[in-house]
Amino acid sequence: MSWIIYLMGAAGFDSVRDFPEGWSPPPLGPRELILRRLREALPTIFFSSLAEGTYHGDGFSITFDIGPWEPAPRVKLLVHGSGDEVLDIIGKVAEALEARALDTGLGDFMRFHKDPDTGRHVWRDAPKPGAWMAPA
Numbered sequence: 001m002s003w004i005i006y007l008m009g010a011a012g013f014d015s016v017r018d019f020p021e022g023w024s025p026p027p028l029g030p031r032e033l034i035l036r037r038l039r040e041a042l043p044t045i046f047f048s049s050l051a052e053g054t055y056h057g058d059g060f061s062i063t064f065d066i067g068p069w070e071p072a073p074r075v076k077l078l079v080h081g082s083g084d085e086v087l088d089i090i091g092k093v094a095e096a097l098e099a100r101a102l103d104t105g106l107g108d109f110m111r112f113h114k115d116p117d118t119g120r121h122v123w124r125d126a127p128k129p130g131a132w133m134a135p136a
Helices: 031-041 085-096 120-125
Strands: 002-008 052-057 060-065 074-081 100-103
Touching: 002 085, 031 085, 052 085, 060 085, 074 085, 085 100
Parallel strands: none
Antiparallel strands: 002 074, 002 100, 052 060, 060 074
16 A cells, blocks of 8 residues: 655645645755754654655655755655554654645645544555455
8 A cells, every 4th residue: 555645835725725826835945954854853764865765664664755856845755554653754754844744645735733633544444455446
């Protein structure tokens, strides 16, 4: 099972539906700052390059894709596996980067303080690999 989250600068917006037409998020900051904040939040994160890192937890892993841009406009998280701890990690990283976490399963921001269960049902209740069934 995998899940994609985008961390982005979107302060002041409660939902992606509130974005004005043509709006683009501000950059999260210089790559050096993003790497430092990720390492402070997750001391065991491993960066194979300046653009990509991996964090391993109990039953899951998260790949952090910062991309080639400077300053970095966003960080893409690709989550593999399962476990409740992963949501805490995503919230911790979003806070460290002063970013919002866009849950691609829901198509909106995760609300860690208002609704800590946001996104959890999408991830937990998704069919397991091999369990997908074509509509009749």
